Amino acid sequence: MALTGKLTKKLVENLGAGRHGDGGGLYLVVDPSGARRWIVRVVVKGQKNLKGAPLRTDFGLGGADVVSLNQARERALEYRRMAKQGLNPRFNASREIPCFEEVARQVHIDRMPTWKNDKHGAQWINTLRDYAFPKIGRMPIDSIGQPEVLMCLSPIWTAKHETARRLAQRIKIVLDVAKSKGFRSGENPVTAIHDLQVLPKVKAKPKHHKAMRWQEVPAFYADLRTRDAMAARALMFTSLTGSRTGEVLGMRWEELDFDAGFWACPAVRMKGGELHRVPLTEEMLAIIQPLRAMQSEYVFEGQKRHNPLSNMAMLMLLRRMQVEGVTVHGFRSTFRDWASEVANAPREVAEMSLSHKVGSDVERAYARSDLLEKRRGLMERWSNFVCGTETETQDLNKIG
Structure with missing residues (x-):
C-alpha cells in the first residue's frame, strides 16, 4: 500500500x-x-x-x-x-480534532451556494482570515473558549465595531458547526460573551453617504444632459430613480416593461433580496430608449461588448465634473430629503421608492401592495423638478 x-x-x-x-x-x-x-x-x-x-x-x-x-x-x-x-x-x-481554520474553510466551502454573490462569500472568509486565523487558526476547535474568542474581538471591538460584530457572528457559526459534527460540546463562547456583556457597549455611528443638496440638482442635471458619455446617461437615470449603483448598471432590457411602464429589478441584485418595481417616467424613457439601438445585453453597456459599465464610471464622471463631496449613492438621500421637504410625500411612499422596508414583519405580511401607482406620481414630480419643468406644488398625501 x-x-x-x-x-x-x-x-x-x-x-x-x-x-x-x-x-x-x-x-x-x-x-x-x-x-x-x-x-x-x-x-x-x-x-x-x-x-x-x-x-x-x-x-x-x-x-x-x-x-x-x-x-x-x-x-x-x-x-x-x-x-x-x-x-x-x-x-x-x-478521530483527529481539526483546527479552527480547517473547520472555518470547510464551512465556507459548504455555504458557497448560499452566498448572495462572490464578493459576499469572499468577505465572509476574509474577515476570519484577517482577525481570527492569526490568533486561533491553528488551535484545536475543541480548545477554543471565551478567552480565545476575546483575543480576536477585543483589539477591534471599539475601533472597528461593525467588523468585530461580524467577526463574532462568523466565529459563532464555525463553533456551532464543529459542535454539530461532534468536535465540541457545551455552550458556544460567543453566546456567553454576548449574554454576560463581557465587552463594552458601543454606540454605532451611522455612516452617511455624501449627498448633493436637492436645490442644486436641476443645475447639475442640466450639465449632465450636455454630455454624451454612457456614464452620464447612467448617472442621469440613477439620480432620477433613486436606485443603487449595482441595480442600475446590471439592468438588462428584459427587466423593462415598456407597456406597463416600470422596471423590475430582480431580487438577486437588490440589497433586500426582494424584487423591486421602479415606475418609469417620460424623462427616464427618454434616457434609455435611444440605447436600444446598441442591441446590447445591458442597458448601460461598458467598454466591452455585452458587459455593463464599470461600477466606478459614474463616480469618476463626478470627479471630472469637479463635483466634490458627493457620491452616487448620495442621490438616494437627496431624493429622500426632497420627498419630505418639498413633495410632502407619505413616509411609506418615499421609503418604498428607495426599496426600503416599511413597518414590522407582521405589517409587511399584510401589506401586499408595493404602492406602484402612488410611487409613480412621486417619481413623476421628482423628474419634473430635476428637469426644471415642475410648475405647481402638489401634496402627495392627497394622491390615490
Missing part, C-alpha cells in the same frame, strides 16, 4: 468538475461550484450490506483546501488497512 497515485498537486488545484481517482479508492470530488473535497471508498472484509453484498462505503476526508494530497493518501491508507482487517472505519478510525 504505497502513498503514491495518479494525481498531482497541480491536478488537484486545476481539475474540472467530476470525480477524479487517485487509486486505491481515493477520489477528488470537484463540485460545479469549484469546491474540492476528498472521499475514500473501501470494502470492509467479511461484512455485508442489507442486500447481502460486500459492504462498500464512502468516507469524506475533508476539503482539498485544508487536506493536502499526501494527507488524503495517508488517511485513505489508514481506512483501507482497517477495512482489510474487517474493521468498519466509521467506528474504528482515530
Whole structure:
C-alpha cells in the first residue's frame, strides 16, 4: 500500500468538475461550484450490506483546501488497512480534532451556494482570515473558549465595531458547526460573551453617504444632459430613480416593461433580496430608449461588448465634473430629503421608492401592495423638478 497515485498537486488545484481517482479508492470530488473535497471508498472484509453484498462505503476526508494530497493518501491508507482487517472505519478510525481554520474553510466551502454573490462569500472568509486565523487558526476547535474568542474581538471591538460584530457572528457559526459534527460540546463562547456583556457597549455611528443638496440638482442635471458619455446617461437615470449603483448598471432590457411602464429589478441584485418595481417616467424613457439601438445585453453597456459599465464610471464622471463631496449613492438621500421637504410625500411612499422596508414583519405580511401607482406620481414630480419643468406644488398625501 504505497502513498503514491495518479494525481498531482497541480491536478488537484486545476481539475474540472467530476470525480477524479487517485487509486486505491481515493477520489477528488470537484463540485460545479469549484469546491474540492476528498472521499475514500473501501470494502470492509467479511461484512455485508442489507442486500447481502460486500459492504462498500464512502468516507469524506475533508476539503482539498485544508487536506493536502499526501494527507488524503495517508488517511485513505489508514481506512483501507482497517477495512482489510474487517474493521468498519466509521467506528474504528482515530478521530483527529481539526483546527479552527480547517473547520472555518470547510464551512465556507459548504455555504458557497448560499452566498448572495462572490464578493459576499469572499468577505465572509476574509474577515476570519484577517482577525481570527492569526490568533486561533491553528488551535484545536475543541480548545477554543471565551478567552480565545476575546483575543480576536477585543483589539477591534471599539475601533472597528461593525467588523468585530461580524467577526463574532462568523466565529459563532464555525463553533456551532464543529459542535454539530461532534468536535465540541457545551455552550458556544460567543453566546456567553454576548449574554454576560463581557465587552463594552458601543454606540454605532451611522455612516452617511455624501449627498448633493436637492436645490442644486436641476443645475447639475442640466450639465449632465450636455454630455454624451454612457456614464452620464447612467448617472442621469440613477439620480432620477433613486436606485443603487449595482441595480442600475446590471439592468438588462428584459427587466423593462415598456407597456406597463416600470422596471423590475430582480431580487438577486437588490440589497433586500426582494424584487423591486421602479415606475418609469417620460424623462427616464427618454434616457434609455435611444440605447436600444446598441442591441446590447445591458442597458448601460461598458467598454466591452455585452458587459455593463464599470461600477466606478459614474463616480469618476463626478470627479471630472469637479463635483466634490458627493457620491452616487448620495442621490438616494437627496431624493429622500426632497420627498419630505418639498413633495410632502407619505413616509411609506418615499421609503418604498428607495426599496426600503416599511413597518414590522407582521405589517409587511399584510401589506401586499408595493404602492406602484402612488410611487409613480412621486417619481413623476421628482423628474419634473430635476428637469426644471415642475410648475405647481402638489401634496402627495392627497394622491390615490
